[in-house]
Amino acid sequence: MASDLLPPGAPVAPETAGDTTPGRRGRRPDRLREPWAVRWLLRVVTVGYVFFLVAWPTSLVFRNAFADGSQAVVDALSDESVRLALQLTAEITVWSVLINLVFGVTIAMLLVRYRFPGKRLLSALIDVPLSVSPVVVGLSLLLVYNGRDGLFGRTLENIGIQIIFSAPGMVMATTFVALPLVIREVVPVLQEIGDEQEQAARSLGANAPQTFRRITLPAIKWAVVYGVVLSLARSLGEFGAVKIVSGNIVNQSQTATLVVEQKYQNFEQTSAYVVAALLAAAAMVCLVVVALLRPKETS
Amino acid sequence: MTWFSLLVLIPLAAVVLTASTNGWDGFWTTVSSSQTASALRLTVLEAIGVTVLNVVMGTALAWVLVRDRFWGKRVLDVVIDVPFALPTIVAGLVLLSLYGDQSPLGIDVANTRIAVFLALAFVTLPFVVRTVQPVLESLERDVEEAAASLGASRATTFRRIILPSLAPAITAGAALSFARAISEYGSLVLLSGNLPNRTEVASVRVLSYIENGNEAAAASVAAILLVVALLVIVLLDLIQRRVARRGE
Amino acid sequence: MSINVSGVTKKFGDFVALDDVSVDLPTGQLTALLGPSGGGKSTLLRIIAGLESADSGTVTIEGNEATHLPPQKRNVGFVFQHYAAFKHMSVAKNVAFGLEIRKRPKDETARRVHELLELVHLSQFAHRLPAQLSGGQRQRMALARALAVEPTVLLLDEPFGALDAKVRKELREWLRRLHDEVAVTTVFVTHDQEEALEVADEIVVINDGRIEQVGTPDQLYDEPANDFVMSFLGPVTRLGGSLVRPHDIDVSTTEEPGAVRGTVQRMLRVGFEVRLTVALEPDHAGAAASLSAPTERETVEVTVTRATQRHLHLEEGQQVWVAHTEGARAVPERAVLPTPLASGA
Numbered sequence: 001m002a003s004d005l006l007p008p009g010a011p012v013a014p015e016t017a018g019d020t021t022p023g024r025r026g027r028r029p030d031r032l033r034e035p036w037a038v039r040w041l042l043r044v045v046t047v048g049y050v051f052f053l054v055a056w057p058t059s060l061v062f063r064n065a066f067a068d069g070s071q072a073v074v075d076a077l078s079d080e081s082v083r084l085a086l087q088l089t090a091e092i093t094v095w096s097v098l099i100n101l102v103f104g105v106t107i108a109m110l111l112v113r114y115r116f117p118g119k120r121l122l123s124a125l126i127d128v129p130l131s132v133s134p135v136v137v138g139l140s141l142l143l144v145y146n147g148r149d150g151l152f153g154r155t156l157e158n159i160g161i162q163i164i165f166s167a168p169g170m171v172m173a174t175t176f177v178a179l180p181l182v183i184r185e186v187v188p189v190l191q192e193i194g195d196e197q198e199q200a201a202r203s204l205g206a207n208a209p210q211t212f213r214r215i216t217l218p219a220i221k222w223a224v225v226y227g228v229v230l231s232l233a234r235s236l237g238e239f240g241a242v243k244i245v246s247g248n249i250v251n252q253s254q255t256a257t258l259v260v261e262q263k264y265q266n267f268e269q270t271s272a273y274v275v276a277a278l279l280a281a282a283a284m285v286c287l288v289v290v291a292l293l294r295p296k297e298t299s
Numbered sequence: 300m301t302w303f304s305l306l307v308l309i310p311l312a313a314v315v316l317t318a319s320t321n322g323w324d325g326f327w328t329t330v331s332s333s334q335t336a337s338a339l340r341l342t343v344l345e346a347i348g349v350t351v352l353n354v355v356m357g358t359a360l361a362w363v364l365v366r367d368r369f370w371g372k373r374v375l376d377v378v379i380d381v382p383f384a385l386p387t388i389v390a391g392l393v394l395l396s397l398y399g400d401q402s403p404l405g406i407d408v409a410n411t412r413i414a415v416f417l418a419l420a421f422v423t424l425p426f427v428v429r430t431v432q433p434v435l436e437s438l439e440r441d442v443e444e445a446a447a448s449l450g451a452s453r454a455t456t457f458r459r460i461i462l463p464s465l466a467p468a469i470t471a472g473a474a475l476s477f478a479r480a481i482s483e484y485g486s487l488v489l490l491s492g493n494l495p496n497r498t499e500v501a502s503v504r505v506l507s508y509i510e511n512g513n514e515a516a517a518a519s520v521a522a523i524l525l526v527v528a529l530l531v532i533v534l535l536d537l538i539q540r541r542v543a544r545r546g547e
Numbered sequence: 548m549s550i551n552v553s554g555v556t557k558k559f560g561d562f563v564a565l566d567d568v569s570v571d572l573p574t575g576q577l578t579a580l581l582g583p584s585g586g587g588k589s590t591l592l593r594i595i596a597g598l599e600s601a602d603s604g605t606v607t608i609e610g611n612e613a614t615h616l617p618p619q620k621r622n623v624g625f626v627f628q629h630y631a632a633f634k635h636m637s638v639a640k641n642v643a644f645g646l647e648i649r650k651r652p653k654d655e656t657a658r659r660v661h662e663l664l665e666l667v668h669l670s671q672f673a674h675r676l677p678a679q680l681s682g683g684q685r686q687r688m689a690l691a692r693a694l695a696v697e698p699t700v701l702l703l704d705e706p707f708g709a710l711d712a713k714v715r716k717e718l719r720e721w722l723r724r725l726h727d728e729v730a731v732t733t734v735f736v737t738h739d740q741e742e743a744l745e746v747a748d749e750i751v752v753i754n755d756g757r758i759e760q761v762g763t764p765d766q767l768y769d770e771p772a773n774d775f776v777m778s779f780l781g782p783v784t785r786l787g788g789s790l791v792r793p794h795d796i797d798v799s800t801t802e803e804p805g806a807v808r809g810t811v812q813r814m815l816r817v818g819f820e821v822r823l824t825v826a827l828e829p830d831h832a833g834a835a836a837s838l839s840a841p842t843e844r845e846t847v848e849v850t851v852t853r854a855t856q857r858h859l860h861l862e863e864g865q866q867v868w869v870a871h872t873e874g875a876r877a878v879p880e881r882a883v884l885p886t887p888l889a890s891g892a
Contacts, residue, residue, distance in 0.1 A: 034453065039367055046363045047375060049356055052397075053421055055378050060396040060403070061389065107303065124532055128307065131475070131528040133482025134387075135502040136521040139509060140310030143317050143518065152305075176306055237386025239485035240502065244509060257388045257485070264392065264489055273396075276389045283384035291377060441631035444598050445689075447618040448625040449645035449696060459644075463635040545634050545678055 058280065065277035068270050076274040084252075085259040086275075092167065092242075092255060093235040096174040100231050104182025105224060109216075111183070112190040129179045137176050138244025145169060145245075165247035170255065173241035178234040182227030189223040190216075226293055233286035237279060314525060317518035329519040334495050335504050339523070341412070342501040346480035349419040353476045354469055357427025364428070365435045382424045387485025390421055395490050410492030415500065418486040423479050427472030434468040467538045474538075478531040482524050549574035549732045550595060550700060555604030557590055557756075564590040566756040568604070572734055572749075577726045579747035580736045583779070587756040588736045589704055595734065596702050597621045609699050624693030624731075628705040630685040632677035638688050639664065639673040645696035663691040666725070683714040690722075694729065703735035707742065719746050740780045744768065752776050774878045784848040786871065788879065793850040795875035798823070799868050800859050806868035812846065814856075814863050821856040823849040825869055 034042075066073060076082060110116075111123055129137065145152055146164045156162070197219070201211045239257040246253040254262070256275055264272035318326055329335060364376055382390060394417055396402075399409045408414045438461065446456040484502035491498040501520055508517035550572040557565040564587045572578045580588040593599040595606055597618035605614045613621055633641050639660050646656040664670045667687040669680075677685055686706060693701060706722070707715040723746045726733055737743050743750050744764040752759040752767065752775075760772040771777035774790050783790045787807065799806065809825040816822075827845045847869060851861070861867070871877055 034366075042359055042363050043367060043369060046356065046360045047371075050360070050375060050378055050424075053417075053424065054381050057393040057397040057421075058381055058385070061393050064396055103303075122303070124536060125303075125307065127532055128311070128528060131478040131482070131531050132311075133484060133502050133505075133521070133524045133528070135484045135505045136314060136482065136524050136528075137310075139505060139514075139517055139521050140314045142509065143313040143514060144310045152309075172306060176310075179307070233384050237384075237389070239386060239388045239488075240506075244506065257386050260386075260388050260392065261488055272392065276386075276392045279386045279389050280393075283381075283386065283389075287377065287380055287384045439629065439631060441627040441629055442633060444596075444618070445625060445627060445631040445692070446633075446644070448596055448598070448621070448623055449692070450619050450622075450648045451644070452619060455648060460633055466635075545676060 061273060061280055062277050064273040065270070067273075072270050073274050076268075076271040077278075079271060081254065082256075082259055082263075082271060082275060085254045085256050086278075088167075088170075088254065089236060089256040092170050092174050093232060095171045096178060096235045097228060097231050099171070099175050100178055100182050101224070101228055104179070104227060104231075105186055105220070108183045108186035108190055108220075112187055113195060126180050126183055129177050134173075134177055134238065134240030135244065138173055138241040141169060141173055141176070141241070141245050145172070164245050165249070165253060167253070169245040170242050170253065173245045174235045174238045177238050177241055178231040181230040181234060182224065185223040185227035185230070186220050189220050193219045222293060226290065229286050229289050229293070233283050236282055311525060314518050314521050317515055318522040320515050320518075325515065326519045326522075329516040330523065334499070335516075335520060337496045338499045338501050338504040339520070341415070341499070342481050345412070345415050345419055345500070346477050349416060349423055349480045350473050350477045352420060353423055353427045354473050357424070357472055357476075358431055358465065358469060360428045361431035361435050364432055379425050379428055382422050387422065387483070388488060391418060391486040391489040394418055394421055394486070399490075409490060410494060410498060412498055414490045414492075415487060415498050418490050419480045419483055422483055422486050423476040426476040426479065427469060430468045430472035430475070431465055434465055438464055467542045471535055471538050474531045474534050478528055481527055549609055550734070551605075551607045552591065552595065553605050553607075555591070555594060555601045555606065557587075557594060557599065557601050563756050565594070565601070568753075568756070568758055570751055570758055570761065572732070572751075574609070574732050575730050576748040577723070577733045577735070577746060579743035579750045580734060580753055581740060581743040581750050581779070582738065582753035582759075584738055586754045588738075588751075588753040591753065592702050592704055592734060592736050595700070596623050596625050598625070622696065622699050624696065624698035624701040626686070626689050626693050626701070626703040626706050628708045630677070630682070630689045630709075632685055632689065634677055637674050637676060638669060638680070641677065641688055642691045642695050644692060649696065659695060663695055666694075666728075667691045681714075682710045683718055686710065686718065687721075690725075694731070698731065701731050701733045703733070705736050705738070707739075708737075715742070722746060744780070752779065754779070769876055771876065771878060777876070777878045782848070782850075785845070786847045786869065786877075789877040790879075791871055791875060791877045793822070793848045794820075795872045795877075796847065796849045797870050797872050798825075798849055798851055798855070798859065798861070799870075800861075800865070801868070803868050803870060806870035808866065808868055809847070811861060811863050811865045811867055814861065816853070816856075819853050821851050821853055821861070823851065823861065823867075825849055825867060827869075 077086075107122075107126070111119065111126075142164055145156070162168075197215050198211050201215045206214065237257060238255075239261075242255055243258060243261075246255065246258065256279055260272050260275050260279070263269075263275065321328075330339065360375075360379065364372065364379075385393065394414070395409060397404065398406050398414065398417060400407050408417065442460060442464075443456055446460045447453075451459065482502060483500070484506070487493070487498075487500060487503065491500070491503075493499050493503045501524060505517045505520045505524070508514070508520065552571075553569045555565055555568045556563075566587075568587070568591060570591075580591060582588045590599060594601050595608070597613065597616055597620075601614065605612065607613055608621060608623070618625075633644065636644070642660045642663055643656050646659060651659075660673075661670070664673055667690055669684060669687055669691065672680060672684065672688075677688065680688065686709075690703075690706075703722075707718050710718065719742055722735075735746075744767075747764060749761065750764055750767050751761045754775055760767060760776045762770075767776060768780055771780060774783075777783055777790055782793050784793045784796070785791075786796060797803075797806075802808070807827055809827040811823050812826045813824040814821060825847050827847060849869060855861075859867075
């Protein structure tokens, strides 16, 4: 999953010719292996590092969530503010994933199939949301869409649409940070399949929507699903950008991640851990789904 | 295109514009004020430290994942992705539960600069691993054998052949990890305590400027973060071109 | 004897790559290890280089026991099928690598690199990166790199396998001339019999982890030890229960004693030769005792020269008599001769 979150600048390994001799494939000769001591040292250091930095702390969150028994978990989840926050997170996630799905596939098609001025710039800018701070994202949206002195915010406010401190702003922030994920999955697949099949379909009399639906879509199906799962994980967990544009109003514009922060700071630790564990579990499910999808796609 | 402009381009341009409303002097006054300057200094130093750590540990992890074989390796491979998937606020909580005041290890680093370092190390863990791993996998065994038959020891082969081949990937991973580290916010909220002049980082500074209604100042700091992010993208593009030139 | 391999066995899991192989490879010569893919020839070469270790058996190089020496200490030059270029180094740096490892003085290294690049005709590319060279040029660079350290033996693993046909042909002629110039003991692995026959002083045929035959190209072609060697070294066809080369069959348009009657089914002209497919008559009564009568409509492939075809006015549908050419080698089918010549040709 991780490698898919990297911008395309990350070096891509060249294809190497396979070794055709049976028996030798995939096996390293003893002569070129590191000494026993070096191998063990590396194993212990790396496994230890990951264990203390990631594995153990993560498992503790689940432990802490259930530390006060299952009743405490039920209580925490039935808390009004938690319930509303989870509901809001679900709504925002669905919207931003849908938007990213539609625009992601469209932009991917645009980038691969058409030539236009500024195409390289666009494809580089697509990656900006991956490397820019969520706080900066939040601020940038705030500056443009706030109802007081925002560039578009005032006009929209006048016709009765509020973006900042309400759901549309939060959807926008979430969409922004997850924007490249679908595009980055679909673009390489589109490039790989080429447009011969599409041209063949056109020559057989299919119109553009038919070609897309019957030829292009089946080919990019798995990449789309994969991108959607990644966007889902990212959208569920967005914190910084949403915090700025939402105003963080309890029971109104508070998402699950914001609830975690607030509960923890209000010394309702169990609630914080329960919601955190729930979010962590959702992230894990996404990880597993992605891990299961990958081999299917390549085979 | 319009949609992309409305969502991304215009808002980001607005950040730069707002930063420049008070002119160069206003910008400079903001970023050189003692609290902001110390936040920026801390952010950059910690990000550099974490990036160095990631270069070493990330390369070692990639090496172990590709070249070694042992029980539980697949689990290690999956666990490395956890920091990517976990919401950042949860990441902060996760670290707090092992390194906070209720630490089962008895290590309490909450609200210190060590905590900031831990959080940054956590969220940036996968970058170098995941950029180096595929390159290491595709490294031809022939090349190492050629070096060996020319008389190079394993250490020399690593230093003169393997490391230079991995260098672009390591640099790319380091750049990503640096960009992520300087822009990190969520995981620090609970863990670092955001103590001014001590554990406060740039992102937190931006947020508190916003909360105080000082948008121009917020935008000034944000513009710095934005420029670094753009520089990283440019760097990655350059690395990719270089690799393409070297490749076949 | 330069390289002595004795009783070497190598297994990869259940797969037996080499089964008790013993062979001597002579000093100063150009030897080909020839055989089909997966037959063990590359493994043998890699064991000689120290890139693989044998499960049992010994290897000596120029009289030095080398079985347990790591590749770094064997002083062999190795050339790989896919060039194994150090991609981040210039051509000159690639060639200098082994010399730098040996900590030779800078000026000596520079001089030697210059000489070698002259030798492989890459002087003008010294400062290019390998990626800017063609496949053939890259392989010449790899050869120069291997020769730079003045190896005791030069080992080449399918050196021309990744190149296209024309370059391959040029490069093997060039290798032959280079070897005559440098005269280092050279062993190369190939699955292309034409390449082996054209370039090598001596050929070792390896199949299924065993050595089938060792000999000069002529010996192998003219006196194959068994049907495998015969069919691997060139085209074969079946006539009267034994294997013969298609050009070792005489064709006549009149009945000859000992010849089998048949009909020309197909005729294909390729350059100066003409390939005939002759369907033998099932009920032919004139079959000689030496040839068991064909029981069904067997076909035999015959190659004749264009001149012969003209002279005999051969055409499709014509009745002909075919017989083994006098003195030509015919190997009985399926009757594999006892394993010959394991050591010393």
